[in-house]
Amino acid sequence: MTLLKGSAVAVPLADGSWRELTLRAPGEWADHPEPYRSRVAFAAAHVIADPRGENVPGAPAAVDWDATLAFRRHLFRYGLGVAEAMDTAQRNMGIDWPAVQELITRSATQARELGARIASGAGTDHKDELTTLDEVTDAYAEQIAFVEGAGSQVIIMASRHLARVATSAEDYRQVYDRLLGQVAEPVILHWLGEAFDPNLRGYWGSTDVPTATATFLELIKDHATKIDGVKVSLLSADHEKGLRAALPDGVRLYTGDDFNYPELIKGEGEHHSDALLGAFAAIAPAASAALAALDQDDLAGYDAAMDPTLELSRHIFAAPTFYYKTGIAFMAWLSGLQDGFTMIGGLQSARSPIHLGRIFELANEARLLPDPDLAAHRLALVLEAAGVRR
Template sequence: MSVVCLPRADGTWREHRLGGAPAWRRPSEPIGSRVAFAAAHVVADRFGENVPGARAAVDWETTLAFRRHLFSWGLGVAEAMDTAQRGMGMDWPATEELIRRSTAQAKQVGGRIAAGAGTDHLPAAAADLGTVLHGYEEQLAVVEDAGAQPILMASRQLAAAAKGPDDYLAVYSRLLEQASRPVILHWLGAAFDPALGGYWGSTDVPSATATVLDLIKQHSEKVDGIKVSLLDADHEKRLRADLPAGVRLYTGDDFHYPELIRGDGTHHSDALLGVFAAIPQAASAALQALDRGDHAAYDAAFAPTLELARHLFAAPTYYYKTGIAFLAWLNDLQPAFTMVGGLHSARSAVHLAEVFRLADRAGALADPEQAADRLRVFLATSMGVIA
C-alpha cells in the first residue's frame, strides 16, 4: 500500500501508510437487536450557489443515493436532522422537499425512516409560545403527510420563548396529543447548538431530566423514544433506566456509543447517530454481531471507529457535518467536496487530513488508494502541497 504525507498542526508532516479495505458484509436479514438510525447529510449541488446565506441548492440524485447506501447496510435514516444542516444552511423549503423525497424512497426500498419536525422556518426570536406551537404543528403535518415517523426536534425558538419547565410541558403536550403515531423526542445539548442551552427549562441537568421524564410519563403511549445528545454517558444510563417500559433511549452520544448500544445486561440504548453516516459498514457489522450474540465481533467492529468519531465531533462540535461530507467525497459517494451554506470551509485542512488517517485505521475508506488520490488533490489545492 502507498504512503501519504499528512500535515500536522505544528507545521510538520508525517507519513501514513495506507491500510487495506475490510471485507464488510451487508446484512442478509433485518437487524433486530437494536433500532439504529443514521442521521444523513445532504449533498450540495456542485454547480449551485451554495454560499453563506443563500438558499440551499441540493444535488437530489446523489443525496438520495446516499440514503440508499445507508439502507443497504441495514440502517434506518434519520432525515432532516442537524446532520442535514438544519439551521446551518438548509432552508425550510429545501428541507420539506428532502423529507418528502427521502420518505418516498424509503417506502420503495422498505427502509425505516424518521424525520425532524421543528420550528426553524420561524424568525429567530418567535414572539410567543403560540407562534412556536403553530410552527411545530406546520412541520409535524408535513412529516406525517409524507409518511415518516416524526422526530420533535429541539427548538431554538422555544428555548428563547419559554419562561420555565411548564412552557415546555405545555407545548410538547399539545404536540403529542395531536401526533397520529408515537414520536421520537429530541434533546440536543449546547455542544451541538449553543442556542439550546437550558433546554427543558433549566441549565441544571437533573432538573431538566425530571421535566422531560414527567412529559414522557404523562404521554408514554405517544412517545416511541427520546434521542439524547448530551455527550454524557452516565446521565444517559440513568435516564434510560428511569424511562417507562417500552420507551426507547436513542443514543446521540458520538463519543460513547459502543458501550451505550451494547448495554449493561439490563438496559441498552438504541441509536440515532450522525457518526453512523460516516461508518455505516462498521455500524452494520457491529449490530449484526450483536444479533448473533457475538460481543467480541461487536467490539472489534466498533472499537477502531471511536477515535474517528471523537475527532469528527471535536469542538466546535456543531461543525462535525464537514468531516462527514468530506468522508463521503473520499468514498466516492458524492462528486465534490462542497456543502450548502459554504460549510465545507468549517474545518481546516489539518483537521480533515486527520479524518482521512483515522478513517483509514477504522476501515471507513471503501477504496483507500482512491481516497488517498482525492486527499492529495485536496491538499494540493488547500495547502499548495502534493502529499
C-alpha cells in the same frame, strides 16, 4: 504535488511536520439490508450539495438530489434506518425550509419504495420570528403535519424559538403536552445539547441537567404511549445510563452520543441504548458489522467492528461540535459517495486541512476507505488547494 507514493501517504500535522501512513486494505464489510433484531439503528444523514449551485452563506440551498438519495440507499444497504432532515442535514445551518420539504418528501418516498425505515425532523425553523408559546406550538404543528403527510415517522426536534420564548419548565410542558396530544403515531423526542447548538442552552427550563432531566422524564411518563423513544445528544454516558434506566417500559433511548456509543449500544445488565447517530453516516459498514455481531450475541465481534471507529467519531465531533457535518461530508467524498467536497452554505470551510487529514488517517486505520487510492488522491487535492505543501 502528490502525497501518494505507492502504498504510502503523508498527512500534515499542526506543527509543520508530516506523518507517513501505509494505506490499509478496506474492510470486508458485508451487506445487511435487513434491520437488526437486537437494536433499532438510525443514521442521521447529511445533504449533498449541487457542486454547480450557488451554495454560499445565506443563499437558498441547491441540493444534488440524485447523490443525496443515493447516499440514503447506501445506508439502507447496511440495515440502517435514515433519520432525515436533522441537524446533520444542516438544519439551522444552511438548509432552508423549501429544501427540507423536498428532502423529506423524496426521502420518505424512496424509503417506502424500498421498505426501509425513516424518521424525519419537525421543528419551527420555517419561521423567522416567534414571540409566544402559541406561535411556537402552531409552527411545530405545521411541520409535524407535513412530516406525517409525507409518510415518515416524526422526530420532534428541539426548537431555538422555544428556547428563546420559554421562561420556565412549565412553558416547555405547555408546548410539548399540546403537541403530543395531537400526533397520529408515536414520535421520537430529541434533546439536543448546547455542544451541538449553543442556542439550545437551558432547554427544558433549566441549565442544571438533573433539573431539566426531571422535567423531561415527567413529560415522557405522562405521554408514554405517544413516544417511541427519545434521542439524547448531551455527550454524557453517565447521564444517558441513568435516564434510560428511568424510562417507562416501551420507550427506547436512542443514543445521540457520538463520543461513547460503543458502550452505550452494547449496554449493561438489563439496559442498552438503541442508536440515532450522525456518526453512523460516516461508519455505516462497520456499524452494520457490529450490530450483526450483536444479533448473534458475539460481543467480541461487536467490539472488533465498533471500537476502531470511536476515535474517528470523536475527532469528527470535536469542538466546536456543531461543525461535525463537515467531517461527515468529507468522509462521504473520500469514500466515493459524492463527487465533490462542497456543502450548503459553504460549510466545507468549517474544518481545517489538518483536521481533515486526521479524518483520513483515522478512517484508514478503521479500514473505512472503500478505495484507499481514490481517498488519498482526494486528500491530496484538498491539501494542494489549501496550500499545504511538503
